[in-house]
Amino acid sequence: MSQTTKMRDTRRLPAVSDRHIDPHAYPDGVAFLDGQYLPMSQAKVSVLDWGFLHSDATYDTVHVWNGDFFRLDQHLDRFFAGLEKLRMTIPFDRDGVAEILHDCVALSGHRAAYVEMLCTRGASPTFSRDPRQAVNRFMAFAVPFGSVANAEQLQRGLRVAISDKVRIPPASIDPAIKNYHWLDLVRGLYDAYDRGAETALILDFNGNIAEGPGFNVFCVKDGKLSTPAVGVLPGITRRTVFDLCGEEGLIAEATDVGVAALKAADEVFITSTAGGIMPVTEIDGAAVAGGKVGPVTSRLMTLYWQKHDDPAWSSPVRYP
Numbered sequence: 001m002s003q004t005t006k007m008r009d010t011r012r013l014p015a016v017s018d019r020h021i022d023p024h025a026y027p028d029g030v031a032f033l034d035g036q037y038l039p040m041s042q043a044k045v046s047v048l049d050w051g052f053l054h055s056d057a058t059y060d061t062v063h064v065w066n067g068d069f070f071r072l073d074q075h076l077d078r079f080f081a082g083l084e085k086l087r088m089t090i091p092f093d094r095d096g097v098a099e100i101l102h103d104c105v106a107l108s109g110h111r112a113a114y115v116e117m118l119c120t121r122g123a124s125p126t127f128s129r130d131p132r133q134a135v136n137r138f139m140a141f142a143v144p145f146g147s148v149a150n151a152e153q154l155q156r157g158l159r160v161a162i163s164d165k166v167r168i169p170p171a172s173i174d175p176a177i178k179n180y181h182w183l184d185l186v187r188g189l190y191d192a193y194d195r196g197a198e199t200a201l202i203l204d205f206n207g208n209i210a211e212g213p214g215f216n217v218f219c220v221k222d223g224k225l226s227t228p229a230v231g232v233l234p235g236i237t238r239r240t241v242f243d244l245c246g247e248e249g250l251i252a253e254a255t256d257v258g259v260a261a262l263k264a265a266d267e268v269f270i271t272s273t274a275g276g277i278m279p280v281t282e283i284d285g286a287a288v289a290g291g292k293v294g295p296v297t298s299r300l301m302t303l304y305w306q307k308h309d310d311p312a313w314s315s316p317v318r319y320p
Contacts (some may be wrong), residue, residue, distance in 0.1 A: 029143035030108040051120025058082035059118035068314035082177040090138040104142035112145035147275035157281025161197035163188035167210040185213040204231040209257045215272035219265035229254035237271035267294030
């Protein structure tokens, strides 16, 4: 008998634990899962969930600032539209989801929060590969507000690199469905880090600028604003820029934005629920218009945060 066979015969199997001991740290917050409100450290998803195995999920994020949700209705619109397109169902209507989001924030106590609602395909009780047999699973959580750009970057502007990675084309995945297909974006991020930048923009299938990891991009040229139109998530903050421009008499359009056009812009900024309107002052190591935050960007940043006090744009969290 070989030594390997002897070891196989004598080795005892490891014990099966009755529960998982999680060694990881989590942000302070409250999650809703399976009808229960839980600390973030207790909110778990099965390894058999299609959201994990196949990235078969949709989600949306909204932020709370000074105790108010910002544009919650628009985020709910997009979330429920994604559910419909993916043929997912949840046991809550819009008011029910809004109530859960309010409760997550109120129970967390956060006055500035990043709030997410999500639905995964779930799992089949029989491990079937037929998605129609999976039980869809709704979850939500509220954690402290976080921004794509930190305080220093908001003041001086972000350093961005343009990656040659291509965003998933809209013929494959409808970009209006907010999803977790981020491998193209993550690869672009590593390209940016390798070149000393802080975040990335990647391309669309025609070689034009698309978007970055979790944000849209705008450029300003001769007082006019443009943002990529194809293959990008129609972000709520992106829409907010169009609304602000309408109020301020600024021209903004969604169109093709080439790499050369972006680099030649007078101003560049990015937009995200996680951070709002954030300036870009360097692209591929070259300064954008002298490396200073431009006047249009500064004006829109100020207006954006002022709107958080407008009842037409914000709704108060129901704290106890």
